Amino acid sequence: MTPLETYLHGIAERSDSYFQAHLAREDLVRVRKLAEMAAAIGDPEKLRHDALYIGWTPGDLRTIELKDQLLPLIDAFHAAAASPADEVVEQRIMDRWKAFHEARIRVLIHCL
Secondary structure, eight states: OOHHHHHHHHHHHHOSOHHHHHHHHHHHHHHHHHHHHHHHOOOHHHHHHHHTTSSSSGGGSSGGGGHHHHHHHHHHHHHHHHSTTOHHHHHHHHHHHHHHHHHHHHHHHTTO
């Protein structure tokens, strides 16, 4: 398991918030899909295009609002596919995940 998967799994298993636990479980699926896509798609521009809409928000209706945070995350996954088990790349993924997650929560709160 990658550090991000471990982090999300911990939230899914231990969070007292149903919303946080549910979102973490969904995120695990998305993160694994993104990792698979990054391993299969060598072209970074194609990966950016294909990975942008894999369900980051419900129905991807608000995903475009997160493009500025998502593209660096996708790029970090591309770098991880090229050099697996690189601690610097894994830390970059974690940092970019946190930036994406914070922005997404702000977007999702406006949906309530």
